Amino acid sequence: MKPFFLLLALSVLTVRAAPxxxxxxMDVVRRYADTMIEHGRDTYGPQESGLFLTAxxxxxxxxxxxxxxxxGGIRRGDRPGRAWSAMNGSNPQLDQNLLRVLNTLTEITxxxxxxxAVDEELTWFLNNTMSPKTNLLPWGEHxxxxxxxxxxxxxxxxTMHEFARPWALWDRCYKLAPEASARFxxxxxxxxxxxxxxxxxxxxxxxxxxxxxxxxxxxRHAGFYIGTWCYxxxxxxxxVYPLAIETLLARFERKRVQxxxxxxxxxxxxxxxxxxxxxxxxxxxxxxxxALKEDELILPDLQKQLRGDTAGYIPPRxxxxxxxxxxxxxxxxxxxxxxxxxxxxYRDMLLAFADSYLGSRPEEDVxxxxxxxxxxxxxxxxxxxxxxxxxxxxxxxxFAQMAVNFFWQDNPLPRxxxxxxxxxxxxxxxxxxxxxxxxxxATNGLxxxxxxxxxxx
Amino acid sequence: xxxxxxxxxxxxNIALPAxxxxxxxxxxxxSPxIGVIYRYADTMLAKGRDTVGPQKTGLxxxxxxxxxxxxxxxxxxxxxxxxxxxxxxxxxxxxxxQHDENLLRLLYTLSELSSKPIYxxxxxxxxxxxxxxxxxxxxxxxxxxxxxxxxxxxxxxxxEVFRPWMLWDRCFDLAPDPSKQLASASPGDKLDSPREAGFxxxxxxxxxxxxxxxxxxxxxxxxxERFEKQRPASFASSLSMAIDFDGAALRLPExxxxxxxxxxAREDEAFCALPHDLKQKGGxxxxxxxxxxxxxxxxxxTTAAVALMCLARYENTGSTAYRDLITAAAESYLDSPxxxxxxxxxxxxxHAVSLQVAAWRHTARPAHLEHARRLAxxxxxKFWGTSPLPRxxxxxxxxxxLTGAGTLALALAxxxxxxxxxxxxxxxxxxxxx
Numbered sequence: 001m002k003p004f005f006l007l008l009a010l011s012v013l014t015v016r017a018a019p020x021x022x023x024x025x026m027d028v029v030r031r032y033a034d035t036m037i038e039h040g041r042d043t044y045g046p047q048e049s050g051l052f053l054t055a056x057x058x059x060x061x062x063x064x065x066x067x068x069x070x071x072g073g074i075r076r077g078d079r080p081g082r083a084w085s086a087m088n089g090s091n092p093q094l095d096q097n098l099l100r101v102l103n104t105l106t107e108i109t110x111x112x113x114x115x116x117a118v119d120e121e122l123t124w125f126l127n128n129t130m131s132p133k134t135n136l137l138p139w140g141e142h143x144x145x146x147x148x149x150x151x152x153x154x155x156x157x158x159t160m161h162e163f164a165r166p167w168a169l170w171d172r173c174y175k176l177a178p179e180a181s182a183r184f185x186x187x188x189x190x191x192x193x194x195x196x197x198x199x200x201x202x203x204x205x206x207x208x209x210x211x212x213x214x215x216x217x218x219x220r221h222a223g224f225y226i227g228t229w230c231y232x233x234x235x236x237x238x239x240v241y242p243l244a245i246e247t248l249l250a251r252f253e254r255k256r257v258q259x260x261x262x263x264x265x266x267x268x269x270x271x272x273x274x275x276x277x278x279x280x281x282x283x284x285x286x287x288x289x290x291a292l293k294e295d296e297l298i299l300p301d302l303q304k305q306l307r308g309d310t311a312g313y314i315p316p317r318x319x320x321x322x323x324x325x326x327x328x329x330x331x332x333x334x335x336x337x338x339x340x341x342x343x344x345x346y347r348d349m350l351l352a353f354a355d356s357y358l359g360s361r362p363e364e365d366v367x368x369x370x371x372x373x374x375x376x377x378x379x380x381x382x383x384x385x386x387x388x389x390x391x392x393x394x395x396x397x398x399f400a401q402m403a404v405n406f407f408w409q410d411n412p413l414p415r416x417x418x419x420x421x422x423x424x425x426x427x428x429x430x431x432x433x434x435x436x437x438x439x440x441x442a443t444n445g446l447x448x449x450x451x452x453x454x455x456x457x
Numbered sequence: 458x459x460x461x462x463x464x465x466x467x468x469x470n471i472a473l474p475a476x477x478x479x480x481x482x483x484x485x486x487x488s489p490x491i492g493v494i495y496r497y498a499d500t501m502l503a504k505g506r507d508t509v510g511p512q513k514t515g516l517x518x519x520x521x522x523x524x525x526x527x528x529x530x531x532x533x534x535x536x537x538x539x540x541x542x543x544x545x546x547x548x549x550x551x552x553x554x555q556h557d558e559n560l561l562r563l564l565y566t567l568s569e570l571s572s573k574p575i576y577x578x579x580x581x582x583x584x585x586x587x588x589x590x591x592x593x594x595x596x597x598x599x600x601x602x603x604x605x606x607x608x609x610x611x612x613x614x615x616x617e618v619f620r621p622w623m624l625w626d627r628c629f630d631l632a633p634d635p636s637k638q639l640a641s642a643s644p645g646d647k648l649d650s651p652r653e654a655g656f657x658x659x660x661x662x663x664x665x666x667x668x669x670x671x672x673x674x675x676x677x678x679x680x681x682e683r684f685e686k687q688r689p690a691s692f693a694s695s696l697s698m699a700i701d702f703d704g705a706a707l708r709l710p711e712x713x714x715x716x717x718x719x720x721x722a723r724e725d726e727a728f729c730a731l732p733h734d735l736k737q738k739g740g741x742x743x744x745x746x747x748x749x750x751x752x753x754x755x756x757x758x759t760t761a762a763v764a765l766m767c768l769a770r771y772e773n774t775g776s777t778a779y780r781d782l783i784t785a786a787a788e789s790y791l792d793s794p795x796x797x798x799x800x801x802x803x804x805x806x807x808h809a810v811s812l813q814v815a816a817w818r819h820t821a822r823p824a825h826l827e828h829a830r831r832l833a834x835x836x837x838x839k840f841w842g843t844s845p846l847p848r849x850x851x852x853x854x855x856x857x858x859l860t861g862a863g864t865l866a867l868a869l870a871x872x873x874x875x876x877x878x879x880x881x882x883x884x885x886x887x888x889x890x891x
Binding site for chain 1: 485703704711769773774777878885886
């Protein structure tokens, strides 16, 4: 037999390797956190800010020297780097769940390094990156802070401020940088809202110069603003914030009435309920009433999604894209609202979403994001928390193991999607790490509360 | 410096300039490929369809005269490595949807990219005609557009499987009953071939998913049971079967789905354990030794073609063994010159381009994207030249999709989307030539 074929025959006979042991999800998350603290912070350029980089080269654990291929469904202008250039941005909104993971790690492990890194990020970012003219911050959907050049940058041709997610860390921000936090909240009112009588705004507002317009006032963003102003009111008692909240609330009280007299959901109930818990009456009651009506308008659509009603839009199970979530992201909304209200309709729907994922796997050749797994896992953990039925926890563990195999592989950092190889939080690896912590906590009966994985909306 | 800026603002209340040291803007990278692709597609729509013979079916011709942009009137010499019996008719006036599968996939993509329905409509028309039209040639036989009859291969009109058929779902959308009928068909003794068994399992899985007819499950179970008793398939056959079995599993109920996955994992292990030598010799293990980087030979695949099968497994499993094979294969092409005098096929360059694009996506190493561009530039120059249609091989003058014109065009589309970071349109994976 020729040597080549002998080697071939031998190799075929010895291929059955032992399966890899299941991952310890806490170890995976901690290694990710440790690596980000050691290699993923800004030690570049004239100002070594310590901010976390929102994208990294997984091979070198260093800043990217190129703008890597985008994950499926990610738009050019939304990425943390200058257009067509190396991607060296830091965007705390995109890293928000990483920050929440780090805080939780300190609580679980008692190691203060993790929370300290978060505090350093929040303090530096709030105190050093704010636009001097608009008080807006270089974060969110299009902006970031370039850690090499030490400048605020846009991912596309313009530098537009737009929220990417609700910001859930205001309490900490006001403790660390109260003046800057309040200044941002005021900037949001003065430079994002174009018409202070009607509440007219556009979800895009120029970062560098005053120039808000009354344009595409996506209702979701009104929720993000209300969720910002209620904290500003809580910490400053400045009357401008209830006024700002009331102005936007009134706008959408009007706008949700359609031309034919029917009503459509707008802002959603979550931030309205949140704000209601902080502002005084009668605004508080009005916000609560608004939120309850939003429930009425949203629930039928969610039921359609569950039924697979072909007349409406049915989100896919696994494929995510710009402004297009999965079924489990709807489940995360149900969880968030159930946590606020204990409305059983949301509980039932969450369980139905969880059931629909039992045994599910990503479709062939889909460029799956970590975010899809994050929400699928958190849906199962939530269902387990509500019912204590073992199949939900088993499924959560199965998804978590798949996610570790798919995204972390042999690297301390997760990759941005199944069809890319670099690290980039825009596709939700921070949310996935949070979901792994949830599985770890559920499996091991931890009493440390894990932040709710419900802010990707 | 920062303190100074804030001081200026506070004390003098003056407007600050933009943040200092603004870096120069990077230019939008050029992508000359999309024009080539549209010209090819538009020409095929305008000039490349059956308007001859008693039945003017509108099917895409699988070969054309590139100068006249009309059906061939003679049978040109076959590109090196092509079997005469595999070609579409005599003269080459046949329509074979399987040879044109990647052209059809490209047309669907172009409609998404351009928002113009004409491309999708043309692809739909081809599928509908193949399934239900008056000609009813069927998807898996070639149709002589002049004589309006099935082209018999070796005296037989039996089903011929050239590639996995990835358009079953669209077929079921367009013509459910004929699709079910065609999906039910078994290729008989070809089921002993692991590769074709995989194609069949994929077809039956879609058939089951779309009809819930138990015959499809029984067919898969019978076939799987037979292969489970055998040793792992060899070389690229393992890979091909693993791709199809794993893909099929997603459309099937348990416990059959898990059995197919387990089987695919067995084939993965067998393939990855082979003595591939990509770093030194640029080749995967194959029955004839190591795969060639550039030469298409009967019964073998090039290194890039096998690497793209690895890619299909990697992007559906995350297995780092496959990632390492893909990157090693891609690196082996970075300094691999095209042999002189080789009768290169479009398919070969198409695979090489798609491999480099894949390596770019997975490593973020710019050398791979740059090399993909070099190969694509070469492809445009050598295969298209001044014609809107690509030639069948470097030594051919005519167009003939059998040698992978569709695959090359798909690779150029993939490259274009990657250069311009377009993600709203998702290019079909260029991994079906197996």
